Amino acid sequence: MIVTMIIVCEVGFWVLLAAGLTARYLLRMPRLGAGLLLCEPLLEVLLLVVTAIDLKNGAEPSWRHGLAAVYIGYTAGHGHRTVKWLDGHAAHRLGGAPPPPGPPRYGMARARHEGAVWLGSVVAGAVATGLLFAAVWYVGPDGDTSGLRSTVLVVWRAVGIHGLIALSYALWPKKAPKGPSSPDSGGEKASALPARHPEHVPDLAVRGPREDEEKV
Numbered sequence: 001m002i003v004t005m006i007i008v009c010e011v012g013f014w015v016l017l018a019a020g021l022t023a024r025y026l027l028r029m030p031r032l033g034a035g036l037l038l039c040e041p042l043l044e045v046l047l048l049v050v051t052a053i054d055l056k057n058g059a060e061p062s063w064r065h066g067l068a069a070v071y072i073g074y075t076a077g078h079g080h081r082t083v084k085w086l087d088g089h090a091a092h093r094l095g096g097a098p099p100p101p102g103p104p105r106y107g108m109a110r111a112r113h114e115g116a117v118w119l120g121s122v123v124a125g126a127v128a129t130g131l132l133f134a135a136v137w138y139v140g141p142d143g144d145t146s147g148l149r150s151t152v153l154v155v156w157r158a159v160g161i162h163g164l165i166a167l168s169y170a171l172w173p174k175k176a177p178k179g180p181s182s183p184d185s186g187g188e189k190a191s192a193l194p195a196r197h198p199e200h201v202p203d204l205a206v207r208g209p210r211e212d213e214e215k216v
Contacts (some may be wrong), residue, residue, distance in 0.1 A: 002064040005050050006071050009043040013075075016040050017086060024087075025094035037083065044072045048131070052138065061139050066151030069131035070124075073155070077124025081117070111170040118159075118166040125159040128152075 016036050024033025051068045055061060088100030104110045132152050136145045 002051060002054060002068050005047050006068055009047050009071070012043050013040055013079075016043075017083065021087065021090040021094070025090055040079070040083075041075075044075050048072060051135070055135060055138060061135065061143055061145050062147045063151060065135060066132060066148050066154075069128045069135065069148075070151065070155060072131060073124040073126070073128030076127040077120040077122070078117075081120060105174070106176040107173050108170070111166075111173055114166040114169045118163050121159050121162045125155045128155050 016039055020033045020036035022033075023029045023036060027033075047068055051065055055065065059065075085100070088097075091097035092099045103113045129152050132148050132155075136148050139145050139148075
């Protein structure tokens with residue numbers, strides 16, 4: 001039942017997201033679109049209620065309940081970023097807005113970006129951990145909560161691995177390629193002639209061969 005609800009919530013997330021963006025940009029109904037997007041947190045509340053009812057009815061705590069907590073935590077930590085990213089692309093594709101800027105690719109700017117994404121994972125881990133310990137307390141000492149406790153370790157192991165990856169961008173920042181055709185140069189190619197005042201450019205480079213040379 002819990003796994004089914006997670007699938008339902010995941011499908012519902014994308015359905016509400018698509019419906020909200022369609023109403024906002026294709027139907028030109030921004031209020032309706034915003035209302036549909038604001039309904040998405042209700043899916044997580046529904047999943048939380050169903051999980052609590054399942055445990056209340058005597059279901060054995062297992063990895064399924066832990067997965068529900070992880071799903072809610074991930075949505076809390078990264079859901080806003082996902083919606084914002086898709087909204088920017090929908091505004092560009094459907095609403096005529098300029099293309100959204102992509103994440104930085106090089107240097108410490110990329111490191112700061114990866115650090116911000118990792119902070120979202122920290123939030124996700126904290127929310128999932130809070131829900132898992134709440135479930136442990138709810139079940140009480142008489143139930144087997146080892147599956148829930150082990151999920152906490154898995155969550156923070158994943159957060160730690162993500163943190164090491166993000167840290168690597170700060171310790172070994174990726175350098176932008178150098179040269180006239182590099183992305184940082186605006187895509188402009190260098191001229192074959194050096195940039196000088198026109199009066200200093202040889203006549204052959206401006207007018208072509210002189211008339212006396214052409215006759216010879």
